[in-house]
Amino acid sequence: MIFLKVFWHLKALLKILFYKIIFFNKIKIGNNFTFRNNFSLLADGGKIIIGNNVFFNNNCSIVSHGKISIDDNCIFGENVKIYDNNHRFNNFNMNIKEQGFSIGEIKIGKNCWLANNVIVLKGAEIGDNVVIGAGCIIKEKIPSNTIVSMNCNLAKEPINYLK
Structure with a gap:
């Protein structure tokens, strides 16, 4: 092992x-950043900031056209996908790939765990x-100290890490 x-x-x-060579100043990566097989990162016009002690498991990917920030001590299960952009598709007389993107921002706080197959x-x-x-799709604000369950509802009780 x-x-x-x-x-x-x-x-x-x-x-x-x-x-760092390919994306130069579009990415900032903290200390002790690790990942397993098939991790991919793309800062296609965007910026990606990853804090210290962050771990990504197998088959994770991050794509930024805007800005994605991940704070310290976060861990990500297998197949987590993080996208700060969506294809535009409102003009039915034009190919979707020609309509460009709508771009936003993603912020992930400290000490978070995103389980397998989460999409942000x-x-x-x-x-x-x-x-x-596992399996949740996140596109809104999630308050600190909470759990989002498998059916993607916020847990009724905040997490008490002091118990």
Whole structure:
């Protein structure tokens, strides 16, 4: 297991270096940022800021045309997707790919866990200490210290980390 962790960290360092060369000042990545297989990052006109001690599991992706910020100590399950843009599709006389994008912003606070298959869309603002259950689609404000359940409803009780 130690060999795999060393391998993942070395692979992450090389990929981070590649991202910094390709995207230059469009991305900022904090210390101890790690990810597993098939992680992808695209700052296509946008800006991505990732804090310290952030981990992405297998098959996660981030695409920014606007701005995405992820604060410290967040962890992401497998297949998490984060998009701050949507295709426009209101003109039925034009191909969708020619209509451009509507662009927004995404903020993810400190110490959050987004479980497997979560999708975060433009306009999402996730507070600190938030847990998002598997399979949820998030596109609105989620207050700090809450849990979003599998059926994507806010939990009735705030999280008490002191228990």
